[in-house]
Amino acid sequence: MGGTEDAGRMSVLWWLVTLLKVGVIFGAVLGIVAYMTLAERKVSGRIQLRFGPNRVGPFGLLQPLADGLKLMFKEDVIPDHVDKVIYVLAPAISTIAAFASYAVIPIGPPTDFFGLLPEPVPLQIADVNIGILYIFALSSMGVYGIVLAGWSSNNKYSLLGGLRSAAQMISYELSLGMSVVGVLMMSHSLSLTRVVEDQSNLWYVFLQPLGFVIFLIAAFAETNRLPFDLPEAEPELVAGYHTEYSSMKFAGFFLAEYANMITVSALAVTFFLGGWQGPFLPPVVWFMIKLACCLFFFIWIRSTFPRLRYDQLMYFGWKFLLPLSLFNILVTGFIMVIKE
Amino acid sequence: MIIPLIKGLLLTIKRFLNPYTCVTVQYPDERPKIATRFRGLPELQIGKDGMDQCIACGLCAKVCPSNCIYVEGTTDKKTQRRYPKIYELDAFRCIFCGFCQEACPVRAIILRDTFELATYENRGIFDKEMLLDLTRKRNIQYTRKLEPKKAKD
Numbered sequence: 001m002g003g004t005e006d007a008g009r010m011s012v013l014w015w016l017v018t019l020l021k022v023g024v025i026f027g028a029v030l031g032i033v034a035y036m037t038l039a040e041r042k043v044s045g046r047i048q049l050r051f052g053p054n055r056v057g058p059f060g061l062l063q064p065l066a067d068g069l070k071l072m073f074k075e076d077v078i079p080d081h082v083d084k085v086i087y088v089l090a091p092a093i094s095t096i097a098a099f100a101s102y103a104v105i106p107i108g109p110p111t112d113f114f115g116l117l118p119e120p121v122p123l124q125i126a127d128v129n130i131g132i133l134y135i136f137a138l139s140s141m142g143v144y145g146i147v148l149a150g151w152s153s154n155n156k157y158s159l160l161g162g163l164r165s166a167a168q169m170i171s172y173e174l175s176l177g178m179s180v181v182g183v184l185m186m187s188h189s190l191s192l193t194r195v196v197e198d199q200s201n202l203w204y205v206f207l208q209p210l211g212f213v214i215f216l217i218a219a220f221a222e223t224n225r226l227p228f229d230l231p232e233a234e235p236e237l238v239a240g241y242h243t244e245y246s247s248m249k250f251a252g253f254f255l256a257e258y259a260n261m262i263t264v265s266a267l268a269v270t271f272f273l274g275g276w277q278g279p280f281l282p283p284v285v286w287f288m289i290k291l292a293c294c295l296f297f298f299i300w301i302r303s304t305f306p307r308l309r310y311d312q313l314m315y316f317g318w319k320f321l322l323p324l325s326l327f328n329i330l331v332t333g334f335i336m337v338i339k340e
Numbered sequence: 341m342i343i344p345l346i347k348g349l350l351l352t353i354k355r356f357l358n359p360y361t362c363v364t365v366q367y368p369d370e371r372p373k374i375a376t377r378f379r380g381l382p383e384l385q386i387g388k389d390g391m392d393q394c395i396a397c398g399l400c401a402k403v404c405p406s407n408c409i410y411v412e413g414t415t416d417k418k419t420q421r422r423y424p425k426i427y428e429l430d431a432f433r434c435i436f437c438g439f440c441q442e443a444c445p446v447r448a449i450i451l452r453d454t455f456e457l458a459t460y461e462n463r464g465i466f467d468k469e470m471l472l473d474l475t476r477k478r479n480i481q482y483t484r485k486l487e488p489k490k491a492k493d
Contacts, residue, residue, distance in 0.1 A: 043356060046355065046356045046361075046362070047352045047353075047355050047356045048355075049355060049361050049362055049363045049364075050362060050363075050364050051362055051364050051366070300349065300352060300353065300356075301349075303352060304348050304349055304351075304352045305345070305348065
C-alpha cells in the first residue's frame with residue numbers, strides 16, 4: 001500500500017478495516033499465546049505420563065486466565081543495581097518486535113467478506129513487497145531486547161544468558177534466512193502473499209525439503225526453544241536473561257517467546273506448507289490447522305529432546321547448517337537454470 | 341544420527357496418543373491404593389467386651405524409639421482388669437516404625453492406613469479417645485458395608 005494512486009483508498013473505510021484487522025490479529029495472537037502455554041503444559045504432561053493442569057475450569061481451560069491474573073498482580077520488583085531505563089525498555093522491545101512481525105503474514109486470500117465491503121481486502125495487515133526482509137529485521141530487533149535485558153540486569157547469569165542468546169540467534173538467523181532464499185528464488189518475490197499464491201499446485205516443502213528441515217532447526221534456535229534453549233538453561237544459568245525480572249515485565253518476555261514461536265510457525269506454513277491453500281475448508285481455517293500442527297511440533301520436540309551443549313550448538317550452526325543452506329541455494333539455482 | 345531422534349519422537353507421540361498411560365492419582369477425587377502392610381497412624385483397638393483392648397502394660401512406650409507414647413494404667417474395680425487411664429501418642433514425634441504393634445502382647449495397637457494427618461490446629465498429640473475413634477469409625481464403615489441391617493439394632 002502507498003503511492004499516489006492509492007490515495008483514494010486511504011478512505012475512512014480503509015482505515016476502519018485496517019484498524020479492525022490489527023485488532024483482530026493482535027487479539028488472536030494474544031489468545032493463541034495464552035492457550036499455547038496451556039497446550040504446552042497439557043501436551044508435555046501427557047507425554048510425561050501426567051495430566052497437566054486440570055483444576056482451573058473444565059480441563060484446566062481457565063488456567064491461562066489464572067496465570068495472567070497472577071502475573072499481573074505480582075509485585076513488580078526492580079532491583080537496586082539495575083540500569084533502570086534499559087531494564088524497563090528491554091521487555092518492551094522483545095514484545096513489540098515479536099508482535100509486529102504478524103503485520104505481513106497473510107492468513108487468507110483477499111476477500112470482500114461476503115460482499116460486505118465494496119472491494120476485496122487482503123487478509124493481512126500490510127502486504128509489504130519486502131515482507132520477508134521486514135520479518136527478519138524485526139526478529140533481529142528481538143535480540144536487542146534479550147541482550148539489553150541481560151546487560152541491564154547487572155547480574156552474571158543474566159549477562160551470560162543474554163550473550164549466549166545473542167550469539168545463538170545471530171548465527172542461526174543466517175541459516176534461517178538462507179534456507180528461505182531457495183523458496184524466494186522459486187517464487188520470484190519477497191512478498192509473502194505471492195509466495196503463498198505460488199504454492200497453489202505444489203507446496204514448497206516437496207520442492208525444498210532440505211530448506212524446510214534447515215528452516216525448522218534454525219527456527220527452534222531462533223526462538224530459544226528446546227533443544228536450543230541455552231539462554232534460559234535453568235540448571236546452569238538460573239533462567240538467564242530474565243532472572244531479575246518479575247510480574248508483567250517477565251510476562252513480556254514470556255509473551256515474546258511464545259509470539260516468536262507463532263511467528264516462525266506461521267512463516268513455516270507460509271513458505272513451505274502452502275499458507276492458506278487447501279481444499280474444501282475456508283482458507284483461514286486451513287491456515288489455522290497448519291499453524292496448530294507446527295505449534296504442536298514445537299511442543300513435541302520440546303518434551304522429547306535434551307538440551308545441546310553450547311559449543312555443539314555453535315558448531316552445528318556454523319559448520320553444518322550454514323554450508324548446508326548454501327548448498328541448498330546452489331542446487332536450487334542449478335536446477336532452475338537447467339529447467340530454463 | 342537421525343534414526344535415534346525419530347525413535348525418540350515416536351516414543352513420545354505414542355505416550356501422548358495413548359490415554360491410559362497417565363500414572364497420576366487424582367488424589368482428593370480418587371483414593372490412592374494403599375498396600376496392606378502400609379504403616380499409618382497407630383490405632384487403639386476395641387476388645388470384645390467393648391472396652392479398649394489395651395492392658396496398659398507399657399511395652400509400647402518402652403519400645404518406642406522416639407518416645408512418643410505415654411501410658412498410665414489403672415485397674416477396673418469390677419472386673420479387676422487393667423486398662424489405660426491415659427494413653428497419649430505424639431503424632432509429631434511418631435516415626436511410624438510399627439515397633440509398638442510388634443511389642444504389644446494383646447494386639448491392642450495396630451498401624452493401619454490412616455495417612456491424612458494434616459490439621460488446622462497446632463496439635464500433634466492424640467489421646468486415648470481419639471486413637472480409639474479411628475477404630476470406631478472403621479468399625480462403623482465395616483459393619484455398614486457387610487451387614488447393614490444388623491448394624492441398626
